[in-house]
Amino acid sequence: MAQLQLSDLRKSFGTVQVIKGLNLDIADGEFVVFVGPSGCGKSTTLRMIAGLEDATAGVIALDGRDVTRTRPADRSIAMVFQSYALFPHMTVADNIGFGLQLRKEDRATITKRVAEVAETLQLTPLLARYPRELSGGQRQRVAIGRAIIRNPKVFLFDEPLSNLDAALRVQMRLEIARLHQRLGATMVYVTHDQVEAMTLADRIVVFNDGRIEQVGTPMDLYEHPANRFVAGFIGAPAMNFLPVRVTGGRLEVPGTEPTPVPPGKEAATELGVRPEHLAVLASSTADLVGEVELIERLGAETYAYVRVPGLPSDLTIRLPGETEIRPRSSIGLKIDWTRAKWFDASGKVL
Numbered sequence: 431m432a433q434l435q436l437s438d439l440r441k442s443f444g445t446v447q448v449i450k451g452l453n454l455d456i457a458d459g460e461f462v463v464f465v466g467p468s469g470c471g472k473s474t475t476l477r478m479i480a481g482l483e484d485a486t487a488g489v490i491a492l493d494g495r496d497v498t499r500t501r502p503a504d505r506s507i508a509m510v511f512q513s514y515a516l517f518p519h520m521t522v523a524d525n526i527g528f529g530l531q532l533r534k535e536d537r538a539t540i541t542k543r544v545a546e547v548a549e550t551l552q553l554t555p556l557l558a559r560y561p562r563e564l565s566g567g568q569r570q571r572v573a574i575g576r577a578i579i580r581n582p583k584v585f586l587f588d589e590p591l592s593n594l595d596a597a598l599r600v601q602m603r604l605e606i607a608r609l610h611q612r613l614g615a616t617m618v619y620v621t622h623d624q625v626e627a628m629t630l631a632d633r634i635v636v637f638n639d640g641r642i643e644q645v646g647t648p649m650d651l652y653e654h655p656a657n658r659f660v661a662g663f664i665g666a667p668a669m670n671f672l673p674v675r676v677t678g679g680r681l682e683v684p685g686t687e688p689t690p691v692p693p694g695k696e697a698a699t700e701l702g703v704r705p706e707h708l709a710v711l712a713s714s715t716a717d718l719v720g721e722v723e724l725i726e727r728l729g730a731e732t733y734a735y736v737r738v739p740g741l742p743s744d745l746t747i748r749l750p751g752e753t754e755i756r757p758r759s760s761i762g763l764k765i766d767w768t769r770a771k772w773f774d775a776s777g778k779v780l
Contacts, residue, residue: 432493432506432583432616433458434479439488441474441640448474450640451488456618461610463627464620465663466637472620475637476586479618480509492583508577509586512593514569516561516576523548523557526575547575550612551605567598571605578613587619591626603629624666628652636660658777661702667733667746669771670708672701684740685718695772695780702771705733705748709764710755716762720745725757736761 434456441449449471456462464472477483479490481502490498497505516525524531526547527540535543548554551571561569570590577585587606591599607630610617621627627634628648636643636651636659644656648664655661661669672683676696680688683701691698713719720738730751735744747763755761772780 434584434616434618435489435491435494436475436479437489437491439475439478439490440486441471441478441483442486447486448640449478449486452642454635454642454645456616459614459616461617461619461630461632462635463631463633464618464635464637465622465624465627466643467663468622470637471640472635472637473588476509476588476618476620479584480507480586481505482509506583507586508580508582508584509588510570510573510577510590512589514561514573514593516569516572518561520560521557522553522559522561522564522572525561525572526553526579529576529580543579547579550578550609551575565598566594567602570594570602574606574609578609583616585615585617587617589620589622591621591623599623599626606630624664634664636663638663655771655779657779658700658702658773661771661773661779665704667705667748669702669704670745671773672703672741672745674698674701674772683717685720685738692767692772697774698772698780699775700773702773703745703765704769705746707766707769708745708747709766710747710749711762711764713760713762715764717765718745718763720761720763722755722757722759722761725755727751734761736763738763 436452436454439449439452452475466472474483478485481500485498489496492505523544527544530540530543548557551574553571553575556564556568591602594602603626619630631648633645634648634651635645638659644651644660651660651664655664675682676691676698679691681691682688718738720736722734723737723744724735726733732749732751732753734747734749734755736747737744774780
């Protein structure tokens, strides 16, 4: 398929700079997911790659060819939008084949390619239907089929599953993963959904305020975040953050006994602990003692929110689904210090 390279890519709207010098290399056949909070620039970047937004500065290269100022139709890039954008007066077959019709391909070629794409996406029984006769998941597959039929070098997905219900999102996520395996295509996918990012991506790109905070595999980002922002953004439920203070060679965490400062952590101002790295123990042997404020039972696992005196917010802990813990009960928590993350005042990992 294709290699995609962004070099010092920038975008401004008037005097407001929204993309602030991105550098990113995407390998041939790689599935890369852009994540970040609303307004961070991930969708704007995707639209610049597609040619739907003009870059203010920098270079977008496809297989080594500068396409920064190339028309969208000439980039060999296909985009699947959040809205399906299907033509309501056309059948599924005509919607899928529309791009080839614009190219003036002969009817036999279009029919053959539509049949191949429909078979890939399990749409063959639906080819004569109109969009109004389809479910949300079926419409999204038609939109994907319209992109596939063009044989693009790169597929772009802009939050394609956000309009679907939970069950359909799971189904479509699996179908997109299988599609990537079958096609071996280069794919760039924008989402705000943590599960989509973690399960689909070869690599995740974390955006924040028009910049890239970190790029890595899902587990690299989860286990080895570069800074506090990435640590707090990747993972659901989010990492717990506890304020710390170092005085006289001793480490003070609210709710715990002062301890010697671990080597290299003298500049620490905050401690990060994921919910699964807090274990429930007897109060006499615990690092922290608090009261359970709220329980969320999700079946296979349970989340408990614990108020610890001296901490600015509740701690979230992940527990087995059958836990006997009840709201308003007192519990002790043991920190897995080997998995904890330490941050300095700038948010850098120590």
